[in-house]
Amino acid sequence: MIPPIRVQQLSKTFQDEGRGEVHAVRDVSFECAAGEIFGLLGANGAGKTTTLRILSTILKPTSGSASVMGHDVQAAPGEVRCRLGFSSATTALYPRLTARETIDFFARINGFPADKVKARVEHLIERFGIGDYANARVEKLSQGMKQKVALARTVAHDPPVLIFDEPTVGLDVLNAVEMQKVIAEFRAEGKAIIFSTHIMSEAEKLCDRIAIMHGGRIHACDTLAGLRAATGEHYLENIFIKSVTAASTPQ
Amino acid sequence: MSGTTQSPGERLKWADVWVLYQRELRCALRERAIVINSILIPVLLYPFLLWATLTGITYVTGQSEGFVCRVAVPRWPEGHPKLRLKLEHDSRFTIVELADLAAVTNQLRAGTLDGILEFNPATGAAAALPGNFVARITSDGLRERSSEALERLRDMVDQYRQEFVRREGRRRGISAAEWQVFTLQRENTATQKEMGAFILGLVAPVIFVVMVAMGCFYPAVDCTAGERERGTWETLMSSGPSRLSVVAAKYLYVTSVGGLAGMLNLVTIALTMKPVFGPLLARTGKTLETGIPLAALPVALVAAVLLAGFIGAGMMLFAVFARTFKEGQAMITPFYMVTLVPVMFLQVPGLTLTHGLALIPIVNVTLMVREALSGTYHWPQMGVAVLASLAFMVVVIRMATGLLAVEDLIAGSHNGSLLNYFRGKFQRQPSPKSQP
Ligand SMILES: Nc1ncnc2c1ncn2[C@@H]1O[C@H](COP(=O)(O)OP(=O)(O)OP(=O)(O)O)[C@@H](O)[C@H]1O
Ligand SMILES: [Mg+2]
Numbered sequence: 001m002i003p004p005i006r007v008q009q010l011s012k013t014f015q016d017e018g019r020g021e022v023h024a025v026r027d028v029s030f031e032c033a034a035g036e037i038f039g040l041l042g043a044n045g046a047g048k049t050t051t052l053r054i055l056s057t058i059l060k061p062t063s064g065s066a067s068v069m070g071h072d073v074q075a076a077p078g079e080v081r082c083r084l085g086f087s088s089a090t091t092a093l094y095p096r097l098t099a100r101e102t103i104d105f106f107a108r109i110n111g112f113p114a115d116k117v118k119a120r121v122e123h124l125i126e127r128f129g130i131g132d133y134a135n136a137r138v139e140k141l142s143q144g145m146k147q148k149v150a151l152a153r154t155v156a157h158d159p160p161v162l163i164f165d166e167p168t169v170g171l172d173v174l175n176a177v178e179m180q181k182v183i184a185e186f187r188a189e190g191k192a193i194i195f196s197t198h199i200m201s202e203a204e205k206l207c208d209r210i211a212i213m214h215g216g217r218i219h220a221c222d223t224l225a226g227l228r229a230a231t232g233e234h235y236l237e238n239i240f241i242k243s244v245t246a247a248s249t250p251q
Numbered sequence: 252m253s254g255t256t257q258s259p260g261e262r263l264k265w266a267d268v269w270v271l272y273q274r275e276l277r278c279a280l281r282e283r284a285i286v287i288n289s290i291l292i293p294v295l296l297y298p299f300l301l302w303a304t305l306t307g308i309t310y311v312t313g314q315s316e317g318f319v320c321r322v323a324v325p326r327w328p329e330g331h332p333k334l335r336l337k338l339e340h341d342s343r344f345t346i347v348e349l350a351d352l353a354a355v356t357n358q359l360r361a362g363t364l365d366g367i368l369e370f371n372p373a374t375g376a377a378a379a380l381p382g383n384f385v386a387r388i389t390s391d392g393l394r395e396r397s398s399e400a401l402e403r404l405r406d407m408v409d410q411y412r413q414e415f416v417r418r419e420g421r422r423r424g425i426s427a428a429e430w431q432v433f434t435l436q437r438e439n440t441a442t443q444k445e446m447g448a449f450i451l452g453l454v455a456p457v458i459f460v461v462m463v464a465m466g467c468f469y470p471a472v473d474c475t476a477g478e479r480e481r482g483t484w485e486t487l488m489s490s491g492p493s494r495l496s497v498v499a500a501k502y503l504y505v506t507s508v509g510g511l512a513g514m515l516n517l518v519t520i521a522l523t524m525k526p527v528f529g530p531l532l533a534r535t536g537k538t539l540e541t542g543i544p545l546a547a548l549p550v551a552l553v554a555a556v557l558l559a560g561f562i563g564a565g566m567m568l569f570a571v572f573a574r575t576f577k578e579g580q581a582m583i584t585p586f587y588m589v590t591l592v593p594v595m596f597l598q599v600p601g602l603t604l605t606h607g608l609a610l611i612p613i614v615n616v617t618l619m620v621r622e623a624l625s626g627t628y629h630w631p632q633m634g635v636a637v638l639a640s641l642a643f644m645v646v647v648i649r650m651a652t653g654l655l656a657v658e659d660l661i662a663g664s665h666n667g668s669l670l671n672y673f674r675g676k677f678q679r680q681p682s683p684k685s686q687p
Pocket of ligand 1: 014015016022023024042043044045046047048049050051198
């Protein structure tokens with residue numbers, strides 16, 4: 001059985017006009033099972049977004065491979081996109097659509113069966129408590145409301161794989177906690193979830209396994225307990241620092 | 252093309268195109284800038300522009316027709332008192348008293364005088380006829396008013412000559428018919444008929460192209476650079492539809508809004524021509540002889556769509572490189588200007604839709620409209636024009652899809668314009684080519 005998400009020796013090199021070659025991702029491998037939240041923990045510029053963009057077929061890997069539900073991101077990008085929900089700070093909503101239209105639109109273009117779209121939309125509106133403002137345009141909603149609509153559109157087509165790239169950035173504590181709660185619910189529904197963050201507590205609380213990413217590489221990847229055992233540190237913060245410095249000292 | 256994500260799964264799916272297209276259109280209709288520029292302006296501004304042009308024209312021609320010509324006559328000919336009377340009583344002239352020929356010439360140059368009429372005694376054989384003279388008219392051809400003076404003086408002297416000849420002939424027992432072997436009758440009817448033709452043939456096509464281009468402008472920027480600026484680009488790019496479907500939907504959107512602008516514009520011409528411009532022309536004593544042939548409308552509507560297809564495609568290709576709405580506008584504007592250049596061709600008199608011209612974008616469609624408005628249909632050439640336009644559109648969709656597959660453009664890391672993009676591409680060693 002191929003796991004829902006499989007990343008093998010993935011590398012990505014950018015040609016940057018100013019900086020020349022940028023090795024954003026180097027030889028990264030990991031897997032994520034159904035009903036699991038896999039955390040990508042890394043500082044700014046670690047390569048998290050690049051990895052997740054490759055998974056969502058926005059970028060092409062320089063080498064290595066990645067697959068979603070057994071479909072290769074390069075060979076069958078369309079198949080991959082229909083099977084995942086991708087949400088990040090840079091995936092905004094259409095301001096002129098209403099909340100309901102938004103969910104409907106994303107369900108349809110992601111290949112949700114046309115005859116079931118209506119019921120699906122109503123279900124999601126109810127589930128996320130969007131009902132009061134379902135017919136208001138997204139541009140008029142508050143940040144918290146937008147966040148709910150964004151979550152609803154991410155899962156509009158009921159994808160088996162969800163990718164969240166720093167989803168709590170810019171949210172206040174209440175909204176951030178709400179977001180974590182919803183993501184945990186998705187896990188309970190059996191979705192394979194990748195969750196990237198640079199916030200230690202978030203990773204600690206939410207993730208079943210954590211990959212510590214730095215400079216484009218994964219330096220350690222295990223459950224929190226496993227990481228603690230390997231490093232002899234209790235707090236994730238210290239584990240993170242230890243893994244990153246241990247890896248970079250020999251070089 | 253390097254970095255493409257094209258694959259067998261990336262085919263055009265019309266169901267997706269339809270959903271995407273509806274989304275574009277729905278948002279556009281909620282966008283004030285698009286509604287104003289693509290719908291209201293073609294409908295409302297159009298008659299206003301035409302009205303302004305016409306008022307301008309009638310004002311200018313009215314001026315040159317209504318004014319009085321200031322004429323100097325340094326010396327009157329002997330034995331022709333009637334000529335002098337005739338000139339003095341003609342309300343179209345005022346006679347400026349100036350004896351010195353040099354001063355008169357200076358005034359003519361300075362523009363305070365419109366014409367000089369000199370009478371010199373006839374020389375050679377012509378001198379045999381008593382009282383014969385040579386009339387010489389000097390004018391400044393650069394000034395409208397002076398040219399008009401030349402025309403009027405020439406007509407006047409010519410008329411007098413004919414009267415004189417008839418009178419002399421009668422006195423000598425020769426009938427006027429025998430004298431007058433050749434007569435030339437002139438009547439200037441151009442201004443009447445050409446007014447309608449001018450509007451339909453020149454002004455209308457120009458405004459038509461401008462309106463279609465304006466109709467395409469905002470949607471083209473909105474659905475490319477605008478989408479990137481709003482941050483919805485990545486949402487869309489990580490969603491189900493293939494790149495080809497996305498491009499097709501966007502292209503359809505731009506073309507239909509541009510085409511709609513063009514059609515509304517044409518319908519407005521058809522509807523406002525008679526009621527608005529008829530009275531305006533009637534006041535100046537002219538009639539609008541050419542009405543809009545209703546049969547021309549279908550052709551013109553097809554032309555609107557084709558024109559929008561071309562202009563929209565060009566604009567999208569430029570705007571796709573922009574990261575913000577502003578950048579997009581800046582990149583499109585030069586193309587917008589360029590689209591107006593072929594319209595200048597229409598000023599060439601007697602230009603008709605040939606097979607060659609049918610291949611030139613914008614010119615072909617604009618000529619099609621112009622000819623249809625004047626009731627001419629070159630069907631084979633029109634067929635060529637349609638095919639050429641369609642072929643062009645297919646090429647552009649392919650190109651745009653290729654560009655969208657370039658991840659630099661998707662990820663938005665690309666900095667700058669079309670030019671920068673290609674420079675970067677050719678300077679750098681290109682990565683191995685994937686399938687076309
Ligand atoms: N399109 C691009 N062109 C050139 N360099 C890029 C591009 N995208 C990312 N990079 C570089 O690749 C590296 C990894 O970036 P990435 O965005 O993946 O990091 P990240 O872990 O998501 O960081 P952050 O926490 O800031 O989001 C950075 O050095 C970044 O500058
Ligand atoms: Mg990031």
